[in-house]
Amino acid sequence: MLRLPPLDYAAPSDLDEVVALLADEGSVLMAGGTDLVPNLKRRQYPGAARIVSLRRVPGVAGIDVADDGSVRIGALTTLAEVAADDRVPAVVREAAGLVASPQLRNRGTVGGNLCVDTRCHWLNIPETWRQAAEPCLKAGGEVCWVAPAKKWCWAVSSSDLAPVMVALEATVRLVGPDGVREVPAAELYRDDGMDHLAKRPAEVITEVVIPPLTGLRAGYRKLRRRGSIDFPILGVAAALRFVDGRCNDARIVLGAVASAPLRVTAAEELVVSEPWSEGLVERVAEAAGKAVRPMSNTDLTSRYRKRMVPVYVGRLLRDLGGYHE
Amino acid sequence: MRLDPHHGVVGTAAPRIDGLAQATGSLRYVDDLAFPGMLWGKILRSTQAHARVVSVDTRAAEAMPGVRAVLTGEDFPVAFGLLPVSQDEHALAIDKVRHVGEPVAAVAADDPDIAQRAVDAIEVVYEPLPAVTTMEEAAAMADEPIHGEGPRVNRHREVSLEFGDVDAGFDAAYHVREDVLFYQGNNHAALETHGAVGLLTDEGRLHVYSSTQVPHYLHRILAKVLEMPEGAIRVTACPTGGGFGGKTDVFSHELVAAKFALVTGRPTKIVLTREEVFYAHRGRHPVLMWIKTGFTEDGRITAMWLKTYVDGGAYGSYGAASLLYTGQLLPVTYDIPAYRFQGVRFFTNKPACGPKRGHGTPQGRFGLEVHLDKAAEDLALDPVAIRRRNLIEPHSLTVNHLRVTSCGLAECLDRVVDASGFRDRYGEMPPGRGLGLAVGAYLSGAGLPIYFNDMPQSEVMLKVDRGGGVTVYSMAADCGQGSTTMLATVVGEALGLDPTELTVVTADTDLTPIDLGSYSSRVTFMAGNAALEAALRLGDLILTAVADEWEVDPDRVELGRGVVVAGDRQMTWREAVQIAEARWGLLVATGSYKPPKDIKGDYRGAGVGPSPAYSYSACVAEVAVDADTGVVSVEKVWLAHDIGRSINPLMVQGQIEGSVHMALGEVLMEEQAFRGALHDGPSLLDYKIPTVLEMCDVESIIVESVDPEGPFGAKEVGQGPLLPVIPAVVNAVYDAVGVRIDEVPVRPDKVIAALRDRTRGGTGRYGPTSLPDYEFRPPLPVDPPGR
């Protein structure tokens, strides 16, 4: 077994204390630990010195429905709880239920899932291997092995919930040293494999709020090798509103093809431009495929993943729009 | 005594005798062992694919508090290797490293974290050498060959044999076809990673516990490398959490843990990480193959020519045998009148390949069975007909002089064809769904031992105590295949005793007589026969003593279930045992098994392939292929296996289902692939292996041909059922979507590439198109038997 590096551990029962500890150099926040711990074991965070656990903080777990119908999910709520709770919109339950495996869903949380580190097959590998390869950019080296021409990290956003939350226009509540702020889920992310979260390290997500989905048809499709456990190598989330046989509002968001959830605006614009038809679905799916350029840094080939984008987008849109092959 | 099973023990589906301990986790694996004062060993591994080791500076590591010893290549001057012809390894690298992950130095420390830090503090200076990572590169002349002095080709071994007149066979053929196929390498991926503990006994002897399938070979190699007499060493093979051939070699960590015990005087444990298992490897060889066969108009084979190009990795391991296995077992299923087999195993700067379930044979079997399906289509025959037309006869000799005895292949074929509805459904299913057929055969033990000797391959001793308890002693190491239960069942059947009441002492060189190990599906046949012989001798002692006591003719006395009877007289087993001990003294019986000598030909290379009996299997796979995503789902597998006699049907079914599971991994996803010289993903998240949720339905059909020489007629089931599944799935993909994937694993991207090729007017094939530029030496002509 790989062993953890030596680390201190703190589990305050007070959120402010968590935030205060996180301000220290070398502190890392842990919720379920299912992403953090394997990454630590592979020595991906050489600066890490102390784990600060969120688990004892009261009030950050649980699901509520507000009067206006919006659903609040506490950051520490487990994916298994989300998947089983029928107050949660079906698309979110479905996506949560597709994460990893039952054991990991029992332990992994919504907050951790939204923040799950970007992944790359030059990075998420034990240290002996990385020493043999010369460390990549994100591991402290000089080049990105995926695309050595440019000093840029292409590690992949690998969360299943992130594209869904972006498509549903959810907001995320952050508590940090400077107080509380609420940001749209889309603004939580930056398309930069090195630094994919647009939040300060000491900011903690306490909850995510999904606005009421009245009239919205939403769905999520996931591509991975093994339905039993694997990370997504493509995720497609869509939220569409139909009026009189026409889609007049659309969000189509792809996961695991870039370092952040990727809204495909070209496809979104096309889908609302004319009445719904099979031909339209095909063109929208193609437009989505053209908009992405997956790199060779996950399972299966980049060419294959790119080819699967129109297939997966098409299938989801047909399901949502009532058109089937 | 009677030789047919009549006590209702053999043939009864029963849980294995160690099953409860396995299922509840109380079984003690090597990692569960702890001893007072135990140290933790850690191995430093090469970060270079091919390099000269200029210096290894261990001073900083040695100076760290809690570090008790540091070892380097200098501490292991003696080379070793499992096969006598391949003594090319050192426990820790000397002078040169040949793949990333090769052991270079090692630390023993008070705890695993100190050991890790100390390993990190060792400074190694390497002088990098050009690395060879493909067979094409290996086939070219190299100034710095991986082994030996340059310039030379990185060839490890070559085989070039011709049985009968192949060219004449092609000339006489109505149709000749050629195919090029590739079978990717893969790892055993046993759940338990390898581990070993070395310690000194109170008497100062060395005792090594290891998760090994071959305690005897480990014993020999420890003695050689540590330059100690075998009598000063005891090896205990712990129960293993799976082996599949991955624990049939001797590994650095075993020798290093032993050496640490010697130099520190303290027990030392080393357990590999998953990453290290991928570097230790010895898994399935990647094999590129070219196959050409001539057929008559009605599908009879007139001649066959097979060339295999085998990527061996950096060391010999079992490779000299693996290479021969890629071709030598193909004539065991089909009557091939003339056969030319040429193969070459290359050295490359990657972890060494070795034996994995089916050892060397799944690759060639995949090639042949896919090739036959294509030929059937050329000849407008169906897949059943072309196979039926060429089946080997029971009790015959193959073209390469292998002795076939019992053979239930025809029945296996009929049973899977009937059970799956193949005749009505093949070629008739809706688009995206298909059926595929294939057959296979495997050894029931390698006919020759690994090191030349004339002694038995298996020996069993039975000892009876005064309470009637029977203890079975055998060195057979249960790697999960159930050999311990098999031994108890065979002895129980012979003596009329309940297997769960027997004690089985296994896999310990101090306590048990020789068994060469759990590989080549040899244990049921060989240790089973030795156990049967011992039990029959013990039974005779008891029956004679009771006959004397009753003053009756010994022929009238018989063993019943737990009793001894003669007509209407009866006594308990316990009473009988006491009478026998009074009559004979200590009640011990022994049995030995040595394969017959007449099962092999007389040519160079004839030593690999002979077996006292061959198991046979046939498989139909049903698949669904998503033509948009290329994803292949195997929905159901029908697998009929000729096991000779099923000793315990429940365990047979378990082995069949396990083989199907492993085959699904090999055919659909598993690959020990590399980025240059770097493993593509040395973890069980990146190395894709099916979980229980990816498993298909399996209908296991047991065929019993009752082998004349097997114990109660038994052959093997540990490996054979894997073989036909892989080509059956590939053939089913063709039936489903009409593309030929001439390469495993059948990844979705390959299916999509083939489908797109077809849409664009191509042949709809995905697979290799060229062979390494390598010239085989002219084949050695061997006359086929009796022709």
Ligand SMILES: Cc1cc2nc3c(=O)[nH]c(=O)nc-3n(C[C@H](O)[C@H](O)[C@H](O)COP(=O)(O)OP(=O)(O)OC[C@H]3O[C@@H](n4cnc5c(N)ncnc54)[C@H](O)[C@@H]3O)c2cc1C
């Ligand atoms: C084998 C395996 C398969 C997996 N498959 C998938 C998959 O298919 N899809 C998928 O999406 N994920 C997958 N994961 C990753 C992970 O299990 C999940 O994303 C999980 O939801 C992470 O939640 P956690 O609570 O365990 O996060 P942690 O590991 O505790 O944290 C992950 C990251 O988020 C940060 N973080 C956690 N909580 C907060 C918070 N409240 N505020 C701010 N930052 C926070 C942590 O600091 C850390 O950087 C897989 C993991 C494994 C080991």
